[in-house]
Amino acid sequence: MAHQPMLKFVKIEKDMPEKRPPDLRKQDFDEIYREYATEKAAEQASRCSQCGVPYCQSHCPLHNNIPDWLKLTAEGRLQEAYEVSQATNTFPEICGRICPQDRLCEGNCVIEQSGHGTVTIGSVEKYITDTAWEQGWVKPISPAQERPESVGIIGAGPGGLAAADVLRRQGIQVTVYDRYDRAGGLLVYGIPGFKLEKDVVTRRNDQLEQGGVTFELNCDVGTDISFAKIREKHDAVLIATGVYKSRDLGGPGAGANGIVRAIDYLTASNRKSFGDDVPEFDSGELNAEGKRVVVIGGGDTAMDCVRTATRQGATSVKCLYRRDRANMPGSQREVQNAEEEGVEFVWLTAPKGYTGDTDVSGVMVQKMRLGAPDATGRQAPELIEGADYVEDADIVIKALGFEPEDLPTLWGEPELEVTRWGTVKADFRTHKTAMDGVYAVGDIVRGASLVVWAIRDGREAAEAMLEAFNAKATSVAAE
Numbered sequence: 001m002a003h004q005p006m007l008k009f010v011k012i013e014k015d016m017p018e019k020r021p022p023d024l025r026k027q028d029f030d031e032i033y034r035e036y037a038t039e040k041a042a043e044q045a046s047r048c049s050q051c052g053v054p055y056c057q058s059h060c061p062l063h064n065n066i067p068d069w070l071k072l073t074a075e076g077r078l079q080e081a082y083e084v085s086q087a088t089n090t091f092p093e094i095c096g097r098i099c100p101q102d103r104l105c106e107g108n109c110v111i112e113q114s115g116h117g118t119v120t121i122g123s124v125e126k127y128i129t130d131t132a133w134e135q136g137w138v139k140p141i142s143p144a145q146e147r148p149e150s151v152g153i154i155g156a157g158p159g160g161l162a163a164a165d166v167l168r169r170q171g172i173q174v175t176v177y178d179r180y181d182r183a184g185g186l187l188v189y190g191i192p193g194f195k196l197e198k199d200v201v202t203r204r205n206d207q208l209e210q211g212g213v214t215f216e217l218n219c220d221v222g223t224d225i226s227f228a229k230i231r232e233k234h235d236a237v238l239i240a241t242g243v244y245k246s247r248d249l250g251g252p253g254a255g256a257n258g259i260v261r262a263i264d265y266l267t268a269s270n271r272k273s274f275g276d277d278v279p280e281f282d283s284g285e286l287n288a289e290g291k292r293v294v295v296i297g298g299g300d301t302a303m304d305c306v307r308t309a310t311r312q313g314a315t316s317v318k319c320l321y322r323r324d325r326a327n328m329p330g331s332q333r334e335v336q337n338a339e340e341e342g343v344e345f346v347w348l349t350a351p352k353g354y355t356g357d358t359d360v361s362g363v364m365v366q367k368m369r370l371g372a373p374d375a376t377g378r379q380a381p382e383l384i385e386g387a388d389y390v391e392d393a394d395i396v397i398k399a400l401g402f403e404p405e406d407l408p409t410l411w412g413e414p415e416l417e418v419t420r421w422g423t424v425k426a427d428f429r430t431h432k433t434a435m436d437g438v439y440a441v442g443d444i445v446r447g448a449s450l451v452v453w454a455i456r457d458g459r460e461a462a463e464a465m466l467e468a469f470n471a472k473a474t475s476v477a478a479e
Ligand SMILES: Cc1cc2nc3c(=O)[nH]c(=O)nc-3n(C[C@H](O)[C@H](O)[C@H](O)COP(=O)(O)OP(=O)(O)OC[C@H]3O[C@@H](n4cnc5c(N)ncnc54)[C@H](O)[C@@H]3O)c2cc1C
Pocket: 098, 099, 100, 154, 155, 156, 157, 158, 159, 160, 177, 178, 179, 180, 184, 185, 186, 187, 190, 191, 192, 195, 219, 220, 221, 222, 240, 241, 242, 243, 266, 300, 301, 304, 441, 442, 443, 444, 448, 449, 450, 451, 452, 454
């Protein structure tokens, strides 16, 4: 499609609240909201200048054809917009909700860079696909023919599910193994529901299941079934297990009650939103209600913890980070959201230990300053002597990032090559490991990363598997 200047502009007169006012019927609110969302999407899409040098597209890991679907949305051709959008992205409505767009597509929008505010690409992507689901344009998975090859996928996160989708649409027999009781990986149990509603994920899981993907849930590979057995059962295997070993902090008092890991805290909250029985939440151990909360860390997981704590009714929420605002790894947009919700950021601080006997009562905080750049080019935090103080806390949440588990040892597979960081070694394009017929994608290869990268990897690995199956089928036919 040629990139031409946009002619159609829609003006939004009213500002629509996100939540339904108590005196408005849900049905009426939904109707008004839909009208508002339609106008807003068209207005935003119309702002795209069709610049011809779509940096947004090149900075999207999936190289989504953003200018084209914005143009179609501006023209009201939503079904076509959806077709273009879903051609490169398995889960556009999920990426539209949770990609850190300020670091990807939107951060590179030329309108943003000329100081006029980015086109809200993520919101339009979400809107297009939500509409497609409502209108029944999302096609069920219905392969034209069944194929005999089978693939075992270990891990039902976005990497594994994106591969399952591509493979199953080509008629491959797909079984997904996951140790959790629900599919979705961090989409269900890591990322909070206020960023990604759980029914948006389960709708995709249902689509895969209805399309013939078999899910073996509550199945921990390495315990309930061996990796070798999975290799035996399938023609190819995809490792998409993510990274789950939480980085930890020591120091005096580190074993006190009330010092918890971010993943446990967020999982409990997410499980509760599904209506599960969560004793650790009900006992208050993993619930911030009525408590002074201190979160340690400056990444996106820390932002999810502080924002979850405010929603649970914490009396105060503070976030300690050892560098300053400009040098934190988390999305600036998330920091702004958290600040607007009442979270206090205490920059240039690091924990030295904890106060309290059995239960934690505070964090011993050391003040830091930024020194010379380290090997990575980032300014290294340095301790300021004699400036320690105690930050009161009833619950301390450690959100310091994640590392890979030791898969070769856990699975008794020394042949599975890993890097010195413990991530699985795989070709960056085909995602093949050194083991025959074994591929790997997502966080277990990249280290803690993003959903959109896991989707890209999963799609690429599936394509590489299909190529290998086709090559094998052709050579067998030629014999
Ligand atoms: C709190 C939090 C918030 C985040 N927020 C965002 C965000 O807003 N935007 C964004 O883009 N990214 C975000 N991320 C990162 C993103 O979630 C990950 O990059 C992405 O989920 C990686 O996908 P994956 O498929 O590689 O792994 P995962 O999503 O981690 O899925 C791996 C799956 O493998 C299963 N598994 C592991 N080991 C085994 C085993 N031995 N046997 C069977 N099953 C196993 C796990 O149970 C899990 O279901 C966030 C991460 C966290 C922790």
